[in-house]
Amino acid sequence: MQSIVADIEQTLAQFHPEAHSEETGKVMEVGDGVARIEGLRNIRLNEMIDFGNGITGLALNLEENSVGAVVLSDAETVREGQTVRSTGRLLEIPCGRAMLGRVVDPLGRPLDGKGPIDTKERNPVERPAPGIIGRQSVSAPLQTGILAIDAVIPIGRGQRELIIGDRSTGKTTIAVDAIINQARLNREAELAGDTKTYPVFSVYVAIGQRQASVAQVVNALEEHGALKYTVIVAATASDSAAMQYLAPFSGTAIGEWFMDHGMDALVVYDDLSKHAVAYRQMSLVLRRPSGREAYPGDIFYLHSRLLERSACMSKAHGGGTLTSLPIIETQTGDVSAYIPTNVISITDGQIYLESDLFHQGIRPAMSIGISVSRVGSAAQTKAMKEVAGKVKLELAQYYEMKEFAQFGSDLDAKTVAQIEHGRRITELFKQIQYNPFPMEEEVIQLWAAQQGFFGNTPVEKTREVRAKLLEFVRMRRKDLLKDIAQQKKLTPEIKKGLEEVLAEYQNLA
């Protein structure tokens, strides 16, 4: 109480009434969350407008005689003829470590009931992407803990990898698994007092989703101890189109704070299809000319300027990274639709999820043929490169042979062996939700598969044997796991150790 009184006294002591000229405007019409304002002649694009009573707006259309602005909260209370003021400030959002573990709206206001966020740091929601000079090539891996991805479609820190697929194919699960794995790595590094490992902080942006879905993600992250390394920006289906439009930019601004301070951040945009729909709705209400599928002409620029803000900065510029995992929902597998093709062309690769694979029980339902990572392989560890190098080719051959084998039963021994090997690799790639593997365990699994360890195991038992093998290695040869994790390559000594442990396991089994 005393501090409040002291604050008031201090503010009063510092306050000197002064005459300053302000630019005002008058609301001429308001509807659908959009206000048309006369006046505000010198306002800038994306400048905040003060509607009074704590209501703010964003100037989005600067016309000859009026300004089109979206009202960011309580649009119902804005009246025709009301006076508004320009603030001279661009939209900003609170940032910093204090945001970790919090669920906020796109304006940075807490939604989790945990009280105000104690931070003075702020970042502009819209900001130009880092330039060419400050960037460097992606060089460090971002371990998702999902074997299929880390082996075949590796993601690097600073990369933009699209997750695309129909509804209910496990898109969000992949993103949440990736966040959980970052939290696991951060936690392990903290416990070991490891200062060389760069932690990855995550930002999960929910756009136009059901409140229940967002609550599910929050619970999953909390249960797996990942919430304290994550910021959740939520603009749910019940929020206005303007809030949904702002959400990914706010999430990026929060992620950029970590990047600017030399740290690594991961941003998940779930999903940009709904973001495009929200932007279309807002543009139509603002009476902007519409183009294909009624989307405005700058829909490509909307997503390209957002995703270009992900970067891997050079050491001279702090060395921070911002990795993006945008999600796109397709309709009946149509990747050639307008928004999917736009985002595919912007990103550095895509993870394509298929409904058919999902229903066959292959989860993650990743289609190896269409999925690609354009820059991530440069960031893969040597150990992973060595064991996963052939996997994509082997799987491609397996899918081809599998199709071929459907037409006849007389197959030569080599073809049968290829098919059997492919089936086992596919089985190994199946992974349960919220259960990411550490990199060293991924390497051991693939190394064992390459050595034919699973050759005599019935296909349906592959995962069971894998679990037993990993448990055996964890119990008997913890040093091997540690060596792979530290050296990140398969030295002759490690290979020898792996051979020994496999032989030991086989003898016991």
Place this chain on the structure above:
Amino acid sequence: MKLTRQHQRNARLLWQSVSVNGIPDANRIREAVQTVRQFEGRSAEAVLRCFVQRLEVYIRANRIGVVSADQLSAQQREQLSGLFRGTEAAEAGINFSVDPAVIGGLRVEKGYQVTDLTIARQLEILQSRLLEK
């Protein structure tokens, strides 16, 4: 009546033709309106409507208003009018109004440019500074 982009464009051209150094001239406006009215049809009417809208916006953006909590004396009004004497906006006259909500002080408005020295505004600024803390 639907006002198309073409109507808006024609109204803009008409506006440019009546303006001298960016300021509309009353005689030219009268002449322009008379000329357009000679053309019959909806198009001319639409262009005139757009033109009138522009004129209204211009007037609103240039009129001078003074708001005070209490009625100003004739001497005070004269003093304030003197500040704007010679300006184009002052020719249209200054609109003096009373609004008790401002509590005290003056608010001077030239179009949408506002210089607010009222007690109500100072309290508003004080409130926002306290809330920022």
